[in-house]
Amino acid sequence: MAVGVVALGGLFLLVQADSGTKSNEMTTGEEAFGFKGLLSAAGFSRKIQSGDFVVLDVRTLGEYKEQRVTEDATLIDFYANDFKQQLSKLDKSKNYLIYCRSGNRSGQTVNIMEELGFESFYDLQGGINAWNQAGLPTVSG
DSSP: OEEEEEEEEEEEEEEEEEOSSSOOOOETTTEEEEEOEEEEEHHHHHHHHTTEEEEEEEEHHHHHHBBBSTTTTTETTSTTTTHHHHHHTOTSSOOOEESSSSSSHHHHHHHHHHHOOOOOEEEEETHHHHOOOTTTOOOOO
């Protein structure tokens, strides 16, 4: 297992990489402290299946209805005037998986969440576009 430090938007992450994994999933020192980082679509999917995370969709209602990564994804529209206020009402003790269309809005969201005191979250690298490219299932409606 290789360990290193990655700079991500001014944030330094302790990264562990298991050379035996099939994907480019990035994980951080989960046991030592709250975790933050980017996940591949496959890694994001595994985290959803674990049931230990709240899935947060920061796209618009139209995008959400068109397709999402899981039926119970929580929608908070990044473009809403009260977006930061809505985020601040979330339980900071929970673990979050955050995604948008391409990774831009979710990347900005993780910065806001960190500013608000959240300690445990992952961002889907490439957003739902990467999820679709990986051939993973979506739900609509």
